[in-house]
Amino acid sequence: MNFHHLPLFLLIIVAFSGISQETKSGPIVENYGAVWEIENPDFKTETTQEFKVVFDVKDGPESDTEINRNLNTVARFLNMHAQSGVPTSQLKAALIVHGTAARNLLTDEAFRDRYKVDNPNRELVADLLEAGVEVIICGQSSKTRNLPKEDLIPGIKVALSAMTANIQLQNQGYRPINL
Numbered sequence: 001m002n003f004h005h006l007p008l009f010l011l012i013i014v015a016f017s018g019i020s021q022e023t024k025s026g027p028i029v030e031n032y033g034a035v036w037e038i039e040n041p042d043f044k045t046e047t048t049q050e051f052k053v054v055f056d057v058k059d060g061p062e063s064d065t066e067i068n069r070n071l072n073t074v075a076r077f078l079n080m081h082a083q084s085g086v087p088t089s090q091l092k093a094a095l096i097v098h099g100t101a102a103r104n105l106l107t108d109e110a111f112r113d114r115y116k117v118d119n120p121n122r123e124l125v126a127d128l129l130e131a132g133v134e135v136i137i138c139g140q141s142s143k144t145r146n147l148p149k150e151d152l153i154p155g156i157k158v159a160l161s162a163m164t165a166n167i168q169l170q171n172q173g174y175r176p177i178n179l
Contacts, residue, residue: 028082028131032124033075047085052092054174058099064115068104070179071124094169098138098162102145105137110151129155138162
C-alpha cells in the first residue's frame, strides 16, 4: 500500500462509517426485495399513514432465466417500509401484470413446457401472494398470450383488463406506480 494515500483512505473510511454498506431483505418478503437502510433521511417517512399502492407491470425480462426486476420492486416496497417502521397492517399493495410480464405468472410446469426451464419468478410471486399482495393478471393479456388460469401460479386473479383493474383499485384509494 502506498502510505502517501493513507490520509485519504482514512477519510473515506470515516465518511462511510455511518452508512450501511449492504442491502437487507425482509421482514415481509424474506428472500427478495433487498433495500438499503437510509439513516436519518431529511424527508421523513410518515409511519402512521396507510400506504395503498397499485403496481402496474407490463415489461418482463428478455431472458427466460431472469427474475423480473419490476416484480421484485413490489417486495422492495414492502420491505423498505416495514424496515422503516411502517406497520405491516398499513401496507396495502396490489400488482397488475400484463404485456410481456404476464408470462412471469406461470407455474413452473407451464413455464417449462413453453421455455424449457422453471419459472425464475414463481417463488417471488408466491412470496408476494403470501405477504398479502393482490396479484392480478390482465384478462386480455392472458387470452392474447394463451396463458389460461390453470397455468397460473395459484392465487392469481384474472381481471377483465389491466385498465379495468387499475381504475377500480384507484377508485379504492390505491396510488398507481407504473413500472
